[in-house]
Amino acid sequence: MKTLPMQWMLEWRLAAIRNGMKDALAYRWDFLIDFFTQAFVPVGMQLILWHAIFSQNGTQLFAGMRHTDLLAYTWTSILFSQVRGGNYDFTLIEMIRTGSLSQSLLKPVGPVEFIFWRGFGEKILTAAFCLIVGIIATYFADRSLVNLFLAMMMAILGNIIHYLFGAILAAVAFHWENAFAILLMKNMVVSLLSGEAVPLTVFPVKYAWIWESTPFYLYVFGPTQMALGKWSMQTWAHHMTIGMVWCMAFAVLLQVVWKKSIRQYQGIGG
Amino acid sequence: MIAHYWDVFKTIFKNNFVKEFIYRMNAIAMTFSDLIWVIIELAFFEVIYSNISNINGWSRVDCFFFIGIFVASDSLFTMFFQRSFWEFPMLVNRGDLDVLLTKPVSAVFLATVKSINFTQSLNLLLGIWIIQHYGPKAGFEGGIAWLAVIFWMIVGLATQFLMRFVSVVWAFWLERGFTTSALYYQLYALANKPSGLYPTAIRFLIKTALPFAFMGTMPVLSVTGRLPLSDYFLVAGVLLAYAWIARILWKRGLNRYQSASS
Numbered sequence: 362m363k364t365l366p367m368q369w370m371l372e373w374r375l376a377a378i379r380n381g382m383k384d385a386l387a388y389r390w391d392f393l394i395d396f397f398t399q400a401f402v403p404v405g406m407q408l409i410l411w412h413a414i415f416s417q418n419g420t421q422l423f424a425g426m427r428h429t430d431l432l433a434y435t436w437t438s439i440l441f442s443q444v445r446g447g448n449y450d451f452t453l454i455e456m457i458r459t460g461s462l463s464q465s466l467l468k469p470v471g472p473v474e475f476i477f478w479r480g481f482g483e484k485i486l487t488a489a490f491c492l493i494v495g496i497i498a499t500y501f502a503d504r505s506l507v508n509l510f511l512a513m514m515m516a517i518l519g520n521i522i523h524y525l526f527g528a529i530l531a532a533v534a535f536h537w538e539n540a541f542a543i544l545l546m547k548n549m550v551v552s553l554l555s556g557e558a559v560p561l562t563v564f565p566v567k568y569a570w571i572w573e574s575t576p577f578y579l580y581v582f583g584p585t586q587m588a589l590g591k592w593s594m595q596t597w598a599h600h601m602t603i604g605m606v607w608c609m610a611f612a613v614l615l616q617v618v619w620k621k622s623i624r625q626y627q628g629i630g631g
Numbered sequence: 632m633i634a635h636y637w638d639v640f641k642t643i644f645k646n647n648f649v650k651e652f653i654y655r656m657n658a659i660a661m662t663f664s665d666l667i668w669v670i671i672e673l674a675f676f677e678v679i680y681s682n683i684s685n686i687n688g689w690s691r692v693d694c695f696f697f698i699g700i701f702v703a704s705d706s707l708f709t710m711f712f713q714r715s716f717w718e719f720p721m722l723v724n725r726g727d728l729d730v731l732l733t734k735p736v737s738a739v740f741l742a743t744v745k746s747i748n749f750t751q752s753l754n755l756l757l758g759i760w761i762i763q764h765y766g767p768k769a770g771f772e773g774g775i776a777w778l779a780v781i782f783w784m785i786v787g788l789a790t791q792f793l794m795r796f797v798s799v800v801w802a803f804w805l806e807r808g809f810t811t812s813a814l815y816y817q818l819y820a821l822a823n824k825p826s827g828l829y830p831t832a833i834r835f836l837i838k839t840a841l842p843f844a845f846m847g848t849m850p851v852l853s854v855t856g857r858l859p860l861s862d863y864f865l866v867a868g869v870l871l872a873y874a875w876i877a878r879i880l881w882k883r884g885l886n887r888y889q890s891a892s893s
Binding site for chain 2: 394398402403405406409410412413414417418420423424536537540541542543545546549550552553558559563564565568
């Protein structure tokens with residue numbers, strides 16, 4: 362097979378990102394409404410919980426944290442909880458189930474990577490928006506801009522890991538025909554173990570191994586700790602290294618799983 | 632008349648069962664994913680209560696008991712109605728409601744029970760198990776008091792049905808009715824936490840305009856003998872008001888409905 366020119370390899374990826382951005386902005390009100398409702402409902406629930414624990418219950422310290430610490434965590438975590446997500450792994454399942462994967466297989470770019478870059482386009486917009494909000498907040502909250510940028514880098518790495526993991530799970534659809542449930546399960550587990558629902562430091566010490574042994578804490582908890590200045594550069598670098606190892610492991614596993622699973626695929630259609 | 636509706640329901644039930652198990656592995660996985668949702672809810676409270684013993688009078692055991700009642704009630708709604716309500720806006724927008732309007736049974740009945748979700752059946756059992764396990768520690772006596780649990784499960788089912796109906800019926804006026812469904816499920820986050828966790832204004836809201844408290848908090852207070860008598864009247868009043876609003880909106884919606892189908 363003829364090797365595709367390097368420039369083209371870059372061009373199609375950029376085109377896919379642009380396409381994802383345009384798609385998100387085509388329904389810009391939907392984009393904004395989705396963004397705000399998805400961001401503020403979990404935050405609202407956390408704020409209510411902290412209010413109940415501290416203001417109504419008269420508690421001074423909760424898991425070693427004061428009310429202000431938890432409020433700072435909750436507000437800062439919004440910046441990253443919107444970057445981490447992306448349900449574009451569901452698109453892969455739908456393509457396998459409906460047989461529309463056949464068309465993608467005829468194209469010179471892999472469907473898994475194409476879906477990723479397209480979804481990534483939307484997430485870049487989200488990340489840029491969150492970064493602007495974060496920069497404004499940093500100015501008023503006396504936090505470090507460098508920390509904010511490093512935190513956003515971690516959140517983006519988290520987004521990549523999240524997609525790779527989702528795409529591996531999506532391969533189940535080759536065997537089961539419909540595998541939405543698997544991805545739903547993953548999202549539920551992630552919502553608790555990413556630090557989006559509550560800070561992971563609230564977990565009892567004996568259960569800390571649960572979140573520490575998954576990469577999900579790099580989605581929201583890690584970036585939030587970094588942005589709040591709770592992590593040093595060394596800690597950040599350590600966790601980024603862990604994240605990259607996860608990323609590489611998932612990338613290899615993805616190749617193996619898809620190569621094996623796609624042999625099961627039968628696209629029947631006119 | 633009831634026998635006629637029962638026959639229709641049996642046919643719908645049978646058809647949905649076959650449809651569900653075409654993708655049987657997904658159905659099994661879906662059942663587990665629903666179980667995981669409950670486990671996540673329990674884990675959330677376990678994490679919170681590992682740091683504190685009581686929040687506004689709600690202990691860890693009270694919260695688990697609350698989850699049991701909420702899950703049992705919610706699983707009934709999810710099993711019989713949830714999917715149909717998601718599909719309701721499409722019935723209106725695509726003009727498919729015509730077919731239901733011409734049938735010799737109520738169009739509301741057909742539109743709201745046409746898709747049954749069997750994957751929730753385990754959650755119902757899990758909810759009952761949680762009630763049985765944590766109930767005695769939370770002050771639930773069991774025995775005849777189970778009738779009260781069943782009563783509140785029916786109240787929870789009716790509450791969710793009416794609220795959901797009022798949220799989707801706007802499909803007659805909106806181009807796409809999904810936004811109101813999405814909004815409903817965002818607000819639904821208020822349902823799966825006991826009212827003791829909320830400030831006074833939200834406590835009032837979930838007992839009146841958005842009566843999510845009827846699915847968990849009020850049943851727990853009732854079966855443990857802590858619900859004031861006035862609240863029973865409040866439940867009846869709010870549900871009647873919702874039923875009245877739902878009926879008016881449905882009638883007005885039908886007057887506005889213009890089919891696009893051939």
